[in-house]
Amino acid sequence: MVSEPTHPYQTPYDPPPYPYDLLDELRAVAQERFGAVIDCSIGAPIDPPPASVIDALSSSNTERGYPPSIGSLAFREAAARWMARIADVHVDPVTQIGATVGTKEFVAGTPHYLRMRRPDRDTVLYPEVSYPSYEQGAIFSGCRAVAVPVDDQWRIDLTAIDPDDAARALCLWVNTPGNPAGGIDDLAAAAAFGREHDVTVLSDECYIEFTWEGAPQSILQHGTDNVLALHSLSKRSNLAGGRAGFYAGDTDLVQYLREVRKHGGLMVPGPVQAAAVAAFDDQQHVDVQREIYRERLELGLALLRAAGADVELPGGGFYLWAAAPGGDAWALARTLAERAGVIVSPSEFYGRRADHVRFAAVQSSDDLRTATERLTA
Known part of the structure; x- marks a missing residue:
């Protein structure tokens, strides 16, 4: 018995580049200038599980x-x-x-x-x-x-x-x-x-x-x-x-x-x-993590504002959605990589926009303070 497809594809699928791979060049810039990357592009936790x-x-x-x-x-x-x-x-x-x-x-x-x-x-x-x-x-x-x-x-x-x-x-x-x-x-x-x-x-x-x-x-x-x-x-x-x-x-x-x-x-x-x-079954560790992310969001706010972005705290989540100066997301991403060692994601990763960046509050508070000091020095 042969099963015929009910919704055949009209054209071959050509996978787009995986968005975060497009940041490799900026990661290399940050690594070369500062010896380490403060990667706030992806919401990957760094803190330990319970x-x-x-x-x-x-x-x-x-x-x-x-x-x-x-x-x-x-x-x-x-x-x-x-x-x-x-x-x-x-x-x-x-x-x-x-x-x-x-x-x-x-x-x-x-x-x-x-x-x-x-x-x-x-x-x-x-x-x-x-x-x-x-x-x-x-x-x-x-x-x-x-x-x-x-x-x-x-x-x-x-x-x-x-x-x-x-x-x-x-x-x-x-x-x-x-x-x-x-x-x-x-x-x-x-x-x-x-x-x-x-x-x-x-x-x-x-x-x-x-x-x-x-x-x-x-x-x-x-x-x-x-x-x-x-x-x-x-x-x-x-x-x-x-x-x-x-x-x-x-x-x-x-x-x-x-x-x-x-x-x-x-x-x-x-x-x-x-x-x-x-x-x-463990709620205590989440309560602790909430406070950690809240602090990092505040630190990220200071960092992004120091880079000229227009940004406020979100209603939820651990990301900051920052309007880039001049509406140029890639320019802001490059500034943060070159001057602070920080990697963020341009808004084109999340739709048809070119004017925001996403900052993930997943790196340590000490690293975020260091990044802000670099920008404001």
Whole structure:
């Protein structure tokens, strides 16, 4: 039996350069001038995970067998306890949660899985200033990638969605707190939009515990019908190298994705699942990390302003979204590399803009103070 493709690609896919590779030349400049790079281009944690997490990682005795693709029951129960604790959201760990191998693979792969479920829909909606994997996931699935405008607070503007695009939409991505700009979306409105237009809403909430304006928000606070929330341990627990996260929400969607992902062999390693249980159950280390990132954001603010940028603290997340002098993001990135040894990401990595840079507050406070001293000397 031959299975014919339901949505053949019209042209061959030519992968674009990976954005952060484009910064290698500036990294070399900083390395040559200062002997080290203060890399604030990527949100890669440098702080240690809790000792309890490392202990669980090394003592689970789960190395030999295949781990459950959907996540062990202990993993899913820990994720459910965490959601109830931080957002007053109550989901069934048996039927409404599935594990992810980190969350980037979920972002890039889920539109393809959803397209197989609904071949009549061919459009992925996502914020025009956002994490680049939303657009790439649409392209990987053979869908139309349609960027939705954001307002002057960097929040997705649902009223700007063309009715024809809404009618064709397979899914809508929202991201709160937002990466790169730290905006706080109206998740109730996003959930309502999805239900009105029969569009699955995928809510990337990986920075939920680094919300600075108001209480942490989850789309699941507005019901689970046709919505999924996506969460990660990479940021909250400094466990990006472990690759563990989860999705939760609509029971039918979760069941469908769990079965598809089983066939694809997507499994969080057993020792990492054990470590995740320890991480989800430990809130103290996150409270400490919040204070660390808050201090680094303040230091980054001083650094960027010393370079002439117009920048304010975000509503959430650990990034600063800075307007470049003269609207030239690459010029500001070069200035910071040449004069301070700091690497930041130009806004073209996150949409069709050339006038901002993103600063990730992931380097040590001492390094950020040193960088500012270099600029102001």
